[in-house]
Amino acid sequence: MQRKSFSTMQCPIARSLERVGEWWSILILRDALHGETRFDQFQQHLGIAPNILTRRLNGLVDAGLLARKRYSVRPPRYEYVLTAAGRDFEPVVLALFAWGNKHFAPEGKSLLLINAETGARAEPVLVDRRSGEMIARPAFVFTAGPAAGPGIRERYPAVVRKRATRRAS
C-alpha cells in the first residue's frame, strides 16, 4: 500500500520521489555529491547494514542516478559514480540543508555552506534564472504544461492574467 508507484502520476515532484523516495537513497546521493564513490565509504559514513546499502545502490543505478564502474579487475571491485541526473539532484540536497539548518538545529548550526574562495557564509535561495526574481508564491505559480493530462489540467488550470481575471470570474 505504501509503495504505490508514483510513476503513473504526471507530477514531476511525484516522479522525482519515485527515484529517491526514501531516506537512505537521499543520504547516499548526499554523500556521492560530497565525493564518495565506494561501498565501504558509504557504509562507514551512513552506518547502514550492507544488505540494505546494496539494495539502495542498485536502486539508484536502476533509476539512472548512479553508474557502476569497475575500478579493480582482480579482485573485481566497483565504484558508484553520479550520472548527470544524479549530479542535478544537488539543489534538492541544498534546499534540504537550508531547511534543516533553519528549523531543526536548536543547538546551533553544525554544517555551513560557504563560498570556498572567500569563506563567506552562503544562504541558498531559489530565484528565476531568467528574471533573477526570488521564487515564491503567489508571484510564481504552477500551471499545466503542454503534456498535461486531464488530472493536471483540472488541478492547475492555465493562468488567466490579472486583467482578464475579473471578467472571467
Add this chain to the structure above:
Amino acid sequence: MQRKSFSTMQCPIARSLERVGEWWSILILRDALHGETRFDQFQQHLGIAPNILTRRLNGLVDAGLLARKRYSVRPPRYEYVLTAAGRDFEPVVLALFAWGNKHFAPEGKSLLLINAETGARAEPVLVDRRSGEMIARPAFVFTAGPAAGPGIRERYPAVVRKRATRRAS
C-alpha cells in the same frame, strides 16, 4: 533497520529527512503548499488509503510542519494548516519539481512554473542570497559549523583558503 532514526545525526539534511522522509509526507506537503487543508482533499487528490493518510497527517503535525485546526464544531471537523516550518519546505518541493521536469518527463512537461503576472516560464536555480552567485560546487562547499561534533568536523574540516592550501598539504 530501515527506520533507523536520523535525529541523532547532526547533519541538517538528515534531520530534515527525519521529518519528511517518505513519499507521502512530501506529497502531502506539496498539496498543502498548493492550498489544500482538508482530509478529503488530500485523500481524493493523492488516492491514499484513509488510515495511511491519518497516520501521515498526524506525523506531520507531530513534526511541527502542519497544525490541526478545528473549522466546524458540530460535527467536529479539522483542517491541516502549514506552520512556518511547513511553508519553508517550499524550496525543496520546487527543487524536486525542477529536477523531475528536467530528467523524468520524456513525453514533455506536464507542469510548469510561471510568473503569475507575466505568464513567463520560470526556471528555479539556487543562488546565494547575499552575493547573488549561483550555488554549485566547487565554488561553494560545506564546512563544519560552530555546533559541529567530531563526526561533522572530521568530515567537513574548516576550509583552508586557496593560498594556504599548498603549504598545508
